Amino acid sequence: MLIIENLTKIYDNGFKALDNINLEIPDGQFVSIIGLSGSGKSTLLRCINRLIRPTHGRIIWNDTDITAANEEDVRAIRRRIGMIFQQFNLVKRSSVITNVLQGRLGYTNPLFSFLNYFPRSDRDEALANLERVGIKEQAYKRASALSGGQQQRVGIARALMQRPELMLADEPVASLDPATSHSVMKYLEILNSEDGITVLCSLHFLSLARTYSDRVIALKDGKLMFDGGPQEIDNARFKQIYGEDAVEVQIN
Amino acid sequence: MLTPPTDSRKALRRLLIIIAISVGFLIYSYGWTITDIDLAKPQEPSRQEGVTRALQELLSPNLFDQDTETDIFGAEFRIGCETGDLPAVASAEAGQPMLTLEPACGEPGDRVFFSINGLPVNSRSGLRWVTASGEGRPRDVFETREASRGRNQFVIRSDGSFSGYVEIPRIVGTSGEVHRLELGVVVPIGSPYPSPTLSEVIRRMIETIFMALMATTISIPISVGISFFAAYNLMRPIKMQLGSAMLWLAVVPFGYLLGAWLLTEVMRFTFNIGSFHAFNATPAVISLGVLVGVTAATRATSLQPDTGLARLRQIATRLAAMVVVAAVIGLVGGFGIAGHDGLGDLASRIEPQGNLLSGILNSVGRMIGILGGIVELATPMIAGVIAALMLPGLVNELAKPILRTVTGAVDHAIGAVLGGISGAFAMGAVAAVAMGAALLGLLPVLVGALLGRAAVTGIVNHFFPPPPVFLVTHTGRMVRSLVSLAGALISGYATFRILSVGRTLIDGTLPPVENGSLLGLVTLPTYVLTAMTIGLVLGGVAGGFSGVRGSFAIGDLLYGFTRNILNALRSIEPLIMALIFVVWVGIGPFAGVLALTLHSIASLGKLYSEQIETIDNGPIEALQSTGANHLQTVIYAVVPQIVPPYIAFTMYRWDINVRMSTIIGFVGGGGIGLLLNQYINLLRYNDAGVAVLAIALVVSVLDYLSAAIRERYT
Numbered sequence: 001m002l003i004i005e006n007l008t009k010i011y012d013n014g015f016k017a018l019d020n021i022n023l024e025i026p027d028g029q030f031v032s033i034i035g036l037s038g039s040g041k042s043t044l045l046r047c048i049n050r051l052i053r054p055t056h057g058r059i060i061w062n063d064t065d066i067t068a069a070n071e072e073d074v075r076a077i078r079r080r081i082g083m084i085f086q087q088f089n090l091v092k093r094s095s096v097i098t099n100v101l102q103g104r105l106g107y108t109n110p111l112f113s114f115l116n117y118f119p120r121s122d123r124d125e126a127l128a129n130l131e132r133v134g135i136k137e138q139a140y141k142r143a144s145a146l147s148g149g150q151q152q153r154v155g156i157a158r159a160l161m162q163r164p165e166l167m168l169a170d171e172p173v174a175s176l177d178p179a180t181s182h183s184v185m186k187y188l189e190i191l192n193s194e195d196g197i198t199v200l201c202s203l204h205f206l207s208l209a210r211t212y213s214d215r216v217i218a219l220k221d222g223k224l225m226f227d228g229g230p231q232e233i234d235n236a237r238f239k240q241i242y243g244e245d246a247v248e249v250q251i252n
Numbered sequence: 253m254l255t256p257p258t259d260s261r262k263a264l265r266r267l268l269i270i271i272a273i274s275v276g277f278l279i280y281s282y283g284w285t286i287t288d289i290d291l292a293k294p295q296e297p298s299r300q301e302g303v304t305r306a307l308q309e310l311l312s313p314n315l316f317d318q319d320t321e322t323d324i325f326g327a328e329f330r331i332g333c334e335t336g337d338l339p340a341v342a343s344a345e346a347g348q349p350m351l352t353l354e355p356a357c358g359e360p361g362d363r364v365f366f367s368i369n370g371l372p373v374n375s376r377s378g379l380r381w382v383t384a385s386g387e388g389r390p391r392d393v394f395e396t397r398e399a400s401r402g403r404n405q406f407v408i409r410s411d412g413s414f415s416g417y418v419e420i421p422r423i424v425g426t427s428g429e430v431h432r433l434e435l436g437v438v439v440p441i442g443s444p445y446p447s448p449t450l451s452e453v454i455r456r457m458i459e460t461i462f463m464a465l466m467a468t469t470i471s472i473p474i475s476v477g478i479s480f481f482a483a484y485n486l487m488r489p490i491k492m493q494l495g496s497a498m499l500w501l502a503v504v505p506f507g508y509l510l511g512a513w514l515l516t517e518v519m520r521f522t523f524n525i526g527s528f529h530a531f532n533a534t535p536a537v538i539s540l541g542v543l544v545g546v547t548a549a550t551r552a553t554s555l556q557p558d559t560g561l562a563r564l565r566q567i568a569t570r571l572a573a574m575v576v577v578a579a580v581i582g583l584v585g586g587f588g589i590a591g592h593d594g595l596g597d598l599a600s601r602i603e604p605q606g607n608l609l610s611g612i613l614n615s616v617g618r619m620i621g622i623l624g625g626i627v628e629l630a631t632p633m634i635a636g637v638i639a640a641l642m643l644p645g646l647v648n649e650l651a652k653p654i655l656r657t658v659t660g661a662v663d664h665a666i667g668a669v670l671g672g673i674s675g676a677f678a679m680g681a682v683a684a685v686a687m688g689a690a691l692l693g694l695l696p697v698l699v700g701a702l703l704g705r706a707a708v709t710g711i712v713n714h715f716f717p718p719p720p721v722f723l724v725t726h727t728g729r730m731v732r733s734l735v736s737l738a739g740a741l742i743s744g745y746a747t748f749r750i751l752s753v754g755r756t757l758i759d760g761t762l763p764p765v766e767n768g769s770l771l772g773l774v775t776l777p778t779y780v781l782t783a784m785t786i787g788l789v790l791g792g793v794a795g796g797f798s799g800v801r802g803s804f805a806i807g808d809l810l811y812g813f814t815r816n817i818l819n820a821l822r823s824i825e826p827l828i829m830a831l832i833f834v835v836w837v838g839i840g841p842f843a844g845v846l847a848l849t850l851h852s853i854a855s856l857g858k859l860y861s862e863q864i865e866t867i868d869n870g871p872i873e874a875l876q877s878t879g880a881n882h883l884q885t886v887i888y889a890v891v892p893q894i895v896p897p898y899i900a901f902t903m904y905r906w907d908i909n910v911r912m913s914t915i916i917g918f919v920g921g922g923g924i925g926l927l928l929n930q931y932i933n934l935l936r937y938n939d940a941g942v943a944v945l946a947i948a949l950v951v952s953v954l955d956y957l958s959a960a961i962r963e964r965y966t
Contacts, residue, residue, distance in 0.1 A: 010720075049877050055720070070656065079879035089870035093892045102888050106879025111573060113884045155874075162878055 001026055002048070002166065002198065007057035009043050009222075017043040018054070019222040025200070025215075027165070030192045032209035032230070033202040035219035036242060041202035044219065045168045048200070049081045050074045061166070079106035082159025082197075086171035088151040092144035096135070096154050099143050100126040103161025122161070129157040133187055149180030156187055167191060169201035173208065185212050206233065206248055306937050313941030318444040325351040325368060325435045326382075331420070332427040333357040349412075351435050360422040363394060367415035368435060371408045376438040378405050381421055384429040391418050391433075408437070449939045452927060457946045460923035461954075463841050463916075464909035467848030472902060475853045479860030480886065481814040485872075486864060490807030490882065495655040495666065495800025496648045498791075501674030503644040505681075511578075511639020512632045518575055519582030519631045526586020527593075527624070567649055574642045578635055581627060588624020592617045655800050663799040671795015672788045675703050679787025683751070683780045687763050693756040696783050697747050703790035704743020709736045710797035747786055751779065814857075821854035826912050830921040844921030848909050856905050863897040864890060896965040903965075907958040914947045 004023040010016050017040045025031055033041045046052040048059055050066055059066040066077055082103070090099045104122045105113065112118070118126075130136045133153035138146060143154060152172060159167060169188060173181035189212050192199045203209050209216050210230040218226035218233075218241040225241050226233065233241075238248055293299060333355070349370040358364055371377065382388040390404045396416030398406045408414055418433065480486055492500070595617030599610035627634070648655075658666060682695040712735055718724070748754065755761050763779035776784075830847035837843050871889035880888070917925025924943055931940035 051873060051877060075879045075881060077879075078877055081877070083874070083877040085870060085874060087870050089868075089874035091871045091889055091892050092868075093895070094888075098888075102875055102880070103878050105875060105881075105884045105888065108884070109569075110881055110883050111569070113887050116887075158874070158878070168877075 001062065003058075003060040004048075005058045005060070007044070007047060007059065008055050009040075009047060009052060010055045017222050018047070020057070021219075021222075021224050023217065023224070023227070025198060027198050028192070028196050029215055030189065030199045030213045031201070031215045031217060032213035033200065033217045033219060034204070034206055034209050034241065035202075035225070039219040040222040041219055042170050043222075045083070045170050045200060045202060048166075048168060049078050049083060075106060079162055080164055081166045081168060082162050082164035083168040083170065084152065084155040084159055084172050086174045088148070088155045088175075090143040090151055090154055090158075092142070094143060095140055096130065096143055096146065097123070097126055097139040099154050100130060100139075100157045100161055103158035106162065126157070126161060129160045130154075132160070133157050147180075148176050149183060152176065152180075152184050153187065156184070156191070160191070164197055166198045166200070169199065171202050171204065174204055181208065188212070206238065309937030310941040310944060312938055313945050314447050314449050314938040315942060315945075316444040316450070317447040318440045319442050320438045320440050323437045323439055325349060325437070326432050327351040327353045327366070328356070329353055329364065329420075329431050329433055330357040331429050331431060332359065351433065353433060358420050360420050360426070362420050363417040364420060364433075365415070365417055366433060366435075367413065369411075369413045371412045371414060371437055372439055373408060373410050373412055375408050375440075376405055377408055377414060378436050379418060380434045380436065381418075382432040382434055383423065383426065384431060388434070389421065391421070393418055447942070449942050453924065453942045453946050456924040456927045456943075457950055459841055460913045460917075460925075461910060461950065463844050463848065463913040463921075463923050464906055466845045467852050467909050467913070468902065468906040470845075470849045471852035471856055471905075475856035475860055476898070478814060478818070478853065478857040479864060480890075481810050482818055482857055482861035483864035484811055485867075485869060486886065486890065487807035487811035488805075490805075490810075491803045492806040493655060493800065494795075494798060494802040494804045495670060496652070497804040497806055498667070498670035498674045498795055498800065499648055499651055499655070500644040501677060502670055503647045504640045505677050507643030508636040508640040510643065511574075512636035515575070515578040515635030515639055516632045518578050519585075519627075519635050522579045522582035523586040523589075523628060523631065526583040527589035528586075563649065567646055570642060570646055570649075574638055578638050581634055581638075582631065585624045585627025585631075588620040588622075588627065590624075592621025592624060595620075658800065663801060664796050667799040668792045668796030670800065671798075672792030675787035675789075675791015675794070676784040677787070678703070678791070680776075680780050680784040683763075683783030684777075686751075686783075687765070687777065687779060690756045690760050690762065693751070693753040693763070696751055696786075697744050697753055700747030700783075700786055700790065701740040701744030703787060703794060704746075705736045705740035706794035707743070707790050707797070708739025710794045712736070714797040743790055747783075750786060751783060815861075818854045818857045818861075821850065822858060824851070826851040826916060827919050827921075830916050830919045834920040839920040839922070839926075841922030844913055844916040844923055847916060847921060848912055851912075852905055852909060855908075856901060859901045859905075860894070860898055863894050863901070867893040900962040900965045903958040903961045907954055910954050911951055914951065 002023075002025040004021055004025075007018055007021040008016070009018040019040075021040075021044065033044065035041050043052055047054045048061075048066065050069070054067055057067070061077070064073075064077060066074075069077060091102070098116075101118050101122060104118060104126075108118065108122075127136060127139060130139050133156050135146070135150050135153055135157075138150060143151060146154065155172075167188065172188070173184050176184060185208060188199055188201060191197045201213070206216075210233075213230055216226065216228065216230045216233060217224065218237075220241055226237055235248075239246060349368050351366060351368045354365045354367075366379075379391045379393060380388045381391050392404055393406065393416040396406065396414070398409055398414055398416070406414065414435070595613045599613035599617065602610040602613075655666070678699055679696060682699050686692045686695050709732075712732060718732070719728070751763070756763065763777070765777055765779075767775045768778040768781045769775050826847045829850055830843055833843040833846040837846065867890060871893070872885055875885045875889045913921070913923045913925070914928075915925045917923045917927065918929045920926065924947060928940055928943040928947075931937070931943060
């Protein structure tokens with residue numbers, strides 16, 4: 001259970017990215033976060049794994065207060081929260097399998113990292129995870145040699161190495177074409193349904209949110225505008241979230 | 253609200269611009285005076301002649317030599333035609349050139365026509381007048397068609413003939429004597445071979461290229477290490493709890509002493525193992541035990557960090573790591589010495605002596621021997637530094653639970669104690685340095701000012717807690733920084749007065765070395781003790797008011813420190829550095845290598861760190877989100893991204909170092925510059941030309957090579 005209480009983030013330049021957000025996300029849900037650019041989606045996700053430190057409010061996950069945790073505890077918490085990114089954030093010059101193994105770093109003794117050593121079991125698990133996202137044969141290629149969709153799948157495999165209970169996805173398909181977008185979303189859906197991983201996914205396209213999520217949260221100017229089932233968003237709600245001039249685009 | 257500027261303001265602005273331009277013009281015009289730019293000097297005939305000759309010789313480099321012999325052809329001549337017979341004309345062998353004079357007698361001051369045929373084409377020749385007593389002097393030639401080269405030297409034309417008029421020398425009382433006119437023709441024999449100058453230049457050029465190579469390679473590991481500290485994107489996020497930072501400073505000296513004491517033993521021991529010297533077995537057993545401990549501690553890779561046991565294990569691991577690092581460095585150093593001995597021994601057995609293989613063995617042995625020697629010499633220092641780096645972390649690990657939970661009066665009390673100790677140590681360290689030279693006396697003043705600023709900031713923040721960042725007003729920030737600045741100035745001035753830095757600066761009197769004792773425990777110079785007292789008070793106030801729970805931007809501090817040192821080092825040209833190193837290690841390539849290394853460290857450190865600052869931060873964020881620690885993030889997300897630019901910049905630096913090492917010899921730094929300087933000072937421009945040619949050739953080839961390699965990696 002992830003509980004967000006009165007979460008506010010004001011950046012040093014005075015920009016209020018999140019404004020008193022209250023949420024309760026039960027384990028195993030697939031939650032989409034929609035909203036315009038700058039509405040606070042990324043900030044919200046990054047507050048949950050403390051890449052960003054919130055100004056006010058609390059985030060409590062499985063009875064641990066993430067906002068109050070010290071540096072070391074934060075790392076212990078982050079190990080169990082996977083994250084994938086719009087730009088995939090892979091180390092492009094490293095091999096695919098190295099990128100995947102990096103998901104295991106939180107569990108690895110830092111002394112071993114000097115030698116680039118990972119235990120046999122981790123290597124096997126990395127290959128298994130690559131097989132799961134369907135790119136096992138690419139394991140020893142450079143990450144930069146892969147297509148966008150494949151790179152995002154490497155990102156998913158990397159997050160899987162953490163054996164996460166919660167997956168944060170920050171615009172995972174915004175840099176991909178429609179067909180690849182669906183394939184990546186499907187993998188997230190499988191993780192959600194098969195492994196029971198809670199997924200929090202920010203999306204640009206409402207249609208993707210409707211197709212894949214159990215629940216949709218909409219942010220506008222840092223405020224929570226909508227929280228409910230994907231089918232509850234009608235045209236009026238849509239205009240409320242995206243502004244009067246917006247027209248819904250289907251992505252197939 | 254922006255209001256459009258009024259006409260009068262516009263006019264004023266234009267007037268200001270015109271004034272600024274005029275002032276700028278005046279300043280610029282002064283530049284033409286101060287730099288002695290002058291049209292008259294280059295036009296003076298003597299200077300034009302000088303430069304023409306210098307250029308001519310520079311562009312006629314003495315590349316090859318050829319052995320020669322001089323054929324002499326002579327004809328006799330009588331002074332005064334009125335007495336006696338004309339000298340008999342020597343009959344030449346058939347086909348041999350013969351010098352003829354017309355007429356064969358004359359008065360001093362007359363001109364006589366001479367001619368000769370069948371000389372070797374393009375050979376050099378010269379005329380000599382030989383008197384009856386056998387005294388010879390060179391003569392000039394008039395009305396000749398032959399090309400003149402240099403003074404009284406002529407080049408024989410393509411028909412092999414040489415003719416002209418020569419003036420009979422005016423020597424008193426020679427009337428009636430028979431003199432001789434001699435023509436010497438220089439004839440090359442054998443094939444041309446490289447001149448001694450060329451061989452010397454090649455030898456020095458090789459030395460020069462290796463100087464650049466040494467300087468570059470030695471500087472690489474050092475500047476790679478430094479570059480991480482000089483990269484803003486890596487250092488800025490590093491924050492430390494204030495208490496931890498103070499504890500760190502307070503523990504470092506003890507760590508150094510303890511390390512220099514204990515780890516030195518470990519290093520000496522492994523050094524002796526490595527170099528096959530005798531050793532006693534007790535440290536061996538201890539080290540073995542430690543190694544087993546390490547292996548056991550690192551066996552389990554999945555740690556649960558929150559349990560007490562795990563914390564203990566972590567501490568044990570770190571301690572063990574410390575010992576292992578020291579042991580490995582010692583062992584490697586020992587191997588160096590053993591390798592040196594072994595290879596030297598092997599080389600001495602190879603027959604014949606001094607062949608290529610034994611040369612190679614000897615130079616490899618020498619290299620690893622020197623590296624081993626560095627370890628042997630610096631053992632206590634390396635041991636101290638290792639412990640000073642790792643021990644504070646350990647103490648912090650133990651103190652963390654306390655530092656994190658203390659509140660209220662305890663918080664401030666611990667802060668005061670830690671602040672006092674760390675302030676005292678910081679001031680003590682810089683005061684010890686300050687005793688070395690007058691300008692260094694400013695260091696304690698600077699540190700005193702920083703501590704004073706921290707103290708005042710601590711007091712202000714205690715009584716007027718700062719608002720959240722986004723509520724800070726411009727005025728508020730201004731007031732706070734002004735107050736802090738005032739604190740810095742006051743405490744800096746107080747330090748200046750108390751330590752009488754003024755005296756030191758004005759008449760160069762260094763602080764007295766008389767000793768005082770600290771609570772009867774340690775004996776230190778009173779100057780250092782005074783400085784430590786200042787540090788104790790200021791640090792105590794700062795720590796006492798701020799407490800230990802705040803956050804300290806240690807990364808910012810390290811970044812600023814590293815960057816400033818790099819910039820200061822970079823601003824000193826290698827030529828100036830070489831001057832100092834020549835004093836230290838004597839004239840020769842070693843001084844040049846040291847100077848270039850120091851400058852390369854500063855320069856590469858800056859270039860490398862700028863590359864780190866331009867990397868894609870996405871992977872860093874991704875790895876942080878997996879729970880990787882800072883070090884792991886650097887290893888996996890930063891290092892792979894910076895390898896290609898690092899290679900490119902290293903090549904670029906090597907290129908620069910070759911250029912620099914060609915001139916560093918001018919100040920005694922060895923290499924081809926030393927030779928070039930000698931040639932120029934001896935006015936041997938023909939030889940200097942060879943060196944200049946070699947420099948141009950090597951620099952352009954390396955320029956091309958480095959560009960080609962860089963292109964592959966960028």
